[in-house]
Amino acid sequence: MKDTKLITIVIPVYNEAENIAAIVEEIIHIHLKYKYEILFVNDGSSDMQTYQFLQEVAQKYSFVRYISFVKNFGHQLALKAGLDMAKGDCVISMDGDLQHPPSLLPAMIQKWEEGYEIVITKRINYGKVGIFKKISSYLYYKTINTLSSIPLEYGESDFRLLDKKVVDVFKKLNEIDLFLRGLTRWVGFKTTEIAFNAENRIHGKSKYSFNKMLRLAVNGIISFSSKPLYFSIYAGFICSSSSILILIYTLISLFSGHVVPGWSSTLIIISFFSGIQLIIMGIFGLYLSRIFIQSKNRPLYIIGENTYSEPNEG
Ligand code: UDP
Ligand code: MG
Numbered sequence: 001m002k003d004t005k006l007i008t009i010v011i012p013v014y015n016e017a018e019n020i021a022a023i024v025e026e027i028i029h030i031h032l033k034y035k036y037e038i039l040f041v042n043d044g045s046s047d048m049q050t051y052q053f054l055q056e057v058a059q060k061y062s063f064v065r066y067i068s069f070v071k072n073f074g075h076q077l078a079l080k081a082g083l084d085m086a087k088g089d090c091v092i093s094m095d096g097d098l099q100h101p102p103s104l105l106p107a108m109i110q111k112w113e114e115g116y117e118i119v120i121t122k123r124i125n126y127g128k129v130g131i132f133k134k135i136s137s138y139l140y141y142k143t144i145n146t147l148s149s150i151p152l153e154y155g156e157s158d159f160r161l162l163d164k165k166v167v168d169v170f171k172k173l174n175e176i177d178l179f180l181r182g183l184t185r186w187v188g189f190k191t192t193e194i195a196f197n198a199e200n201r202i203h204g205k206s207k208y209s210f211n212k213m214l215r216l217a218v219n220g221i222i223s224f225s226s227k228p229l230y231f232s233i234y235a236g237f238i239c240s241s242s243s244i245l246i247l248i249y250t251l252i253s254l255f256s257g258h259v260v261p262g263w264s265s266t267l268i269i270i271s272f273f274s275g276i277q278l279i280i281m282g283i284f285g286l287y288l289s290r291i292f293i294q295s296k297n298r299p300l301y302i303i304g305e306n307t308y309s310e311p312n313e314g
Pocket of ligand 2: 095097099201206
């Protein structure tokens with residue numbers, strides 16, 4: 001009965017023209033033992049070639065399909081669209097730049113056969129990744145683990161296998177600020193991890209600009225933890241207690257005859273407190289903007305073209 005199962009491989013691509021054919025060929029070479037399909041999600045690539053190559057490869061192989069966003073909605077939402085559409089008994093998501101080695105697929109599928117519903121992969125080396133990315137990523141995982149109750153480990157990536165049951169839960173989620181790595185831990189289910197060596201990017205540059213990385217990082221914290229809001233209470237408390245100390249100091253100086261010369265200390269205090277206030281307002285603002293955006297209930301993404309679920313398909 002096993003061979004009737006279908007695996008959907010979801011690959012979000014943003015300006016990955018040179019990598020598309022290569023990744024399909026690599027997956028074919030693996031000779032997966034189940035029937036599979038590859039679903040590319042073209043995340044509003046700005047080069048025409050990505051689109052052309054997708055068309056070509058989809059014409060060549062009937063098991064390759066794609067959906068195309070009308071604009072760039074970001075990697076996480078591209079993954080979400082892939083999950084929303086996927087018909088497979090399990091879904092494997094991987095990057096389109098060959099940094100997630102297709103050679104790991106059999107091992108992931110084996111875990112699925114053993115009964116695991118989520119197979120998470122962890123990078124044990126980073127390939128040629130800049131020192132800045134390494135350090136920021138390390139610090140990030142430390143921070144997110146301190147702040148939220150979702151255990152995330154350094155090196156976790158969006159290369160994972162999800163059983164249909166898990167995918168069905170993900171389909172129901174309607175969060176605009178998706179952080180799938182956290183959600184994968186949050187949903188529960190029977191989970192296992194396997195390690196892999198990240199390959200170097202062969203073609204093109206990383207599509208995660210510093211801005212996109214920062215956004216993802218903030219989303220990961222904000223959507224899984226309200227602790228930063230408590231931070232403002234602590235900060236406020238510390239400030240008010242320290243201002244009492246300053247008051248005492250001022251009174252003592254006054255009575256002991258020292259005339260407080262004044263403005264440098266005043267400036268220090270003002271800038272200190274206004275800094276704290278700005279930070280607190282910023283934290284409030286981050287949460288508030290999330291509520292605001294989500295309350296509009298806009299679609300998470302807009303699909304322009306879809307060769308995946310055509311009406312004549314099952
Ligand atoms: N990607 C995407 N939309 C974006 C940015 C990236 O779909 O806005 C895709 C990209 O094409 C790749 C994957 O997400 O398949 C991971 O991106 P990248 O390799 O640039 O990230 P990095 O490996 O540097 O973290
Ligand atoms: Mg990459």
